[in-house]
Amino acid sequence: MARLTPPALVMLGSGALATARRLQACYPDARVHGLRGRVEAQACNIVYDELGAHLRELYTSGTPIIALCAAGIVIRCVAPLLANKGAEPPVLAVAEDGSAVVPLLGGLTGVNVMAREIAAALGVPPAITTSGELRFGTCVLNPPEGYALASLAQGKRFVSDLLAGESTRVEGDAHWLDDAQLPRAEHAQRAIRITPRVWNGNTDELVIHPRSVVVALADGEDTVQRVREALAAHGLSPLALAAIVAPATCIGDETLAHAAETLDAPLRFAPVVPGGDDLPARPTPRALLGAALQSNCAIVDAASGLALAIADQPIDAHTVGRARGQLTVIGLGPGSADLMVPAARAALAQATDILGYATYVEMAGPFRADQRVHPTDNREEMQRARHAFELASGGRRVVMVSSGDPGVFAMASAVLEALETSDGRDWADVELAIVPGVSAALATAAQAGAPLGHDFCVLSLSDNLKPWSIIETRIAHAAQADLVMAFYNPVSRARPWQLDKALDIVRTARAPETKVVLGRDIGRPGASLVTTTLGELRSADVDMRTMVIIGSSTTRGFARPSARGTQREWVYTPRWYR
Structure with missing residues (x-):
C-alpha cells in the first residue's frame, strides 16, 4: 500500500510525547496531534479540542491514525463510521509508553505493515490477530501499488479455503508473495492469477489485476x-x-x-x-x-x-505523458494548525511543490522528501505567482501558501493578476483553485467574542501598494458609515506614524468609549488579546503583528465570572441596529 498521506500521531496526554517522538523517527512526515489543555501546544504540530470528533475527521479524510492511548477509546470514537472495510485508513492504538502496538482497522490498506514498522521502531512485538497474516506472513488480499484485487468477497473465500487446508499455485508475476508461507502445490486446484484479463467468476481463483x-x-x-x-x-x-x-x-x-x-x-x-x-x-x-x-x-x-x-x-x-498541472492557493489560517481548513491540508499533502513567503512555508511544514519547497522574500509576490504557473504548466501539483485567507491581502490576487497578464495558453490550462482560510480578523474576532457581528470593513494601513491619501479617505468614509473596522498592517518601523493618523480620523466620528480589540499573534505561540477603548488606545500598544478591531457605535462588552472565580470580557456587535 502506498501511503501518500503521512500518519497522524494523536496524543491524549503529555506522557505519550516521548513515544511520539520515537515514531516520528519512523515516519518523519507525521504530525503530532495533542489535546488542548493536556499537551503543551509547543510540543504539537496540531492541537485539537475533542478526541472523538478529531479522530472521526482524520478517519473520514483517509489519514492513517496512530493513537497513543487505549484501544477501547479509539474503537468507541470511530465506531459510528465503520462501513466499508476496503476504504478505511489504517488505525492503530499504541500504548503511551510504547510497550504495545495494536492494529485495529485497515487490514486491506496496510495496517499490519505499519504495525510491524512501529513495533520494530519500539522494539516490541506487534499484536497482529489477522489469521491470514499470522499463517502466511502477509495479507494476500492487499497487493502492492500497481495491482488491484478483482473481487474482495471472492478473495475472502479464497483465503478461508487456504486456512482450512487447501493449497494453491501462483500464475504470473506476484513477486510480493515470494517469501509468503503459502501452502503451494504445482497442480493445486486453486490458483492466484496475476492477469489484466477480466475474472470469469471461477471461485477457485484469486485474480489480481496489474494496472498494465x-x-x-x-x-x-x-x-x-x-x-x-x-x-x-x-x-x-x-x-x-x-x-x-x-x-x-x-x-x-x-x-x-x-x-x-x-x-x-x-x-x-x-x-x-x-x-x-x-x-x-x-x-x-x-x-x-x-x-x-x-x-x-x-x-x-x-x-x-x-x-x-x-x-x-x-x-x-x-x-505516461504528463498530467494537467494544478495550482492551489491556500491560507494557513492565523497560525495554529488546528485552524487550517481540511481542504488546505489535503492540498499540501498532494503537492509536488510548495511556494510562498519563507515564514509561511515553514509554518506549512513538515514536508515529505519528495516535495520541493520554494521559499521567497515577502516582497516577491508577482515573481512567486509566475513561478507557480511555470511549475504547474509543466504538469506539477503546486500549492501557493499564504497566511490567513489567501484572498485577504494575500497571494490569491497576485496569482490572478499573473494569469490575467499572461499571454500563453499553457497557464490558462492550469487547474486553478483557491481554498478559503481563517483570516486574522476573523480569528481575532472569535477570540474576543463577536465584534464583527454586524457590518464591517477590513483595511490595510500599509501604503506600500496604495497611496496614504486613499487610505485616509477610506478610513473617513468607514468611520462616518459607522462600520466596525479591522486594521491590518497597522504599524511598522518604516511608518510608525500611520496608526495615530488613522485613529485621529476615526475619533472624529466615534466616541472615546468605543470598544477596541487588539489581537497579537492570535493562533500562534505567545498570543495575546487585549480589550480597550478608542480613547485609551495608543500606537505604542500595537505592532505589525497586531490586528486592530475598532467597534461601531453599537459594539459593546460585558464580563461574566467563571466557576474558578476569574472573569473575562466578551465583546460583540449586536445583529440589530437602531
Whole structure:
C-alpha cells in the first residue's frame, strides 16, 4: 500500500510525547496531534479540542491514525463510521509508553505493515490477530501499488479455503508473495492469477489485476462507454486500466476529466505535432500512445477511435505523458494548525511543490522528501505567482501558501493578476483553485467574542501598494458609515506614524468609549488579546503583528465570572441596529 498521506500521531496526554517522538523517527512526515489543555501546544504540530470528533475527521479524510492511548477509546470514537472495510485508513492504538502496538482497522490498506514498522521502531512485538497474516506472513488480499484485487468477497473465500487446508499455485508475476508461507502445490486446484484479463467468476481463483493497460483516444466524446467497450472487446478488466491518454489540446476538458474519474484512472496528455500551416494535426490514438509511453508495450488499435497499450508489468501513470498541472492557493489560517481548513491540508499533502513567503512555508511544514519547497522574500509576490504557473504548466501539483485567507491581502490576487497578464495558453490550462482560510480578523474576532457581528470593513494601513491619501479617505468614509473596522498592517518601523493618523480620523466620528480589540499573534505561540477603548488606545500598544478591531457605535462588552472565580470580557456587535 502506498501511503501518500503521512500518519497522524494523536496524543491524549503529555506522557505519550516521548513515544511520539520515537515514531516520528519512523515516519518523519507525521504530525503530532495533542489535546488542548493536556499537551503543551509547543510540543504539537496540531492541537485539537475533542478526541472523538478529531479522530472521526482524520478517519473520514483517509489519514492513517496512530493513537497513543487505549484501544477501547479509539474503537468507541470511530465506531459510528465503520462501513466499508476496503476504504478505511489504517488505525492503530499504541500504548503511551510504547510497550504495545495494536492494529485495529485497515487490514486491506496496510495496517499490519505499519504495525510491524512501529513495533520494530519500539522494539516490541506487534499484536497482529489477522489469521491470514499470522499463517502466511502477509495479507494476500492487499497487493502492492500497481495491482488491484478483482473481487474482495471472492478473495475472502479464497483465503478461508487456504486456512482450512487447501493449497494453491501462483500464475504470473506476484513477486510480493515470494517469501509468503503459502501452502503451494504445482497442480493445486486453486490458483492466484496475476492477469489484466477480466475474472470469469471461477471461485477457485484469486485474480489480481496489474494496472498494465493504457488507453488513448483522440477526443473526449463518449469516453466512458468507448473505453469500457474497447476493454471488453479485448477481454481486459477495467481494474487493469493504468491511465487514459488524450491530446494536449484536450487539457481543461471537464467532460474528459469526469470520464477519467468515473473510470478511476489518471488522465494524462500527449503532445500534438503541428500539421501543415502550423495548424494542429488530428493525432491518431496509436500516435498518442507512442508519444506518451516511455516503456515498451504492445499497442493494439481498437474500435471507436481508440488504441490500447498492454504491458507485461504495471505501468506507473506518472511516466505516461504528463498530467494537467494544478495550482492551489491556500491560507494557513492565523497560525495554529488546528485552524487550517481540511481542504488546505489535503492540498499540501498532494503537492509536488510548495511556494510562498519563507515564514509561511515553514509554518506549512513538515514536508515529505519528495516535495520541493520554494521559499521567497515577502516582497516577491508577482515573481512567486509566475513561478507557480511555470511549475504547474509543466504538469506539477503546486500549492501557493499564504497566511490567513489567501484572498485577504494575500497571494490569491497576485496569482490572478499573473494569469490575467499572461499571454500563453499553457497557464490558462492550469487547474486553478483557491481554498478559503481563517483570516486574522476573523480569528481575532472569535477570540474576543463577536465584534464583527454586524457590518464591517477590513483595511490595510500599509501604503506600500496604495497611496496614504486613499487610505485616509477610506478610513473617513468607514468611520462616518459607522462600520466596525479591522486594521491590518497597522504599524511598522518604516511608518510608525500611520496608526495615530488613522485613529485621529476615526475619533472624529466615534466616541472615546468605543470598544477596541487588539489581537497579537492570535493562533500562534505567545498570543495575546487585549480589550480597550478608542480613547485609551495608543500606537505604542500595537505592532505589525497586531490586528486592530475598532467597534461601531453599537459594539459593546460585558464580563461574566467563571466557576474558578476569574472573569473575562466578551465583546460583540449586536445583529440589530437602531
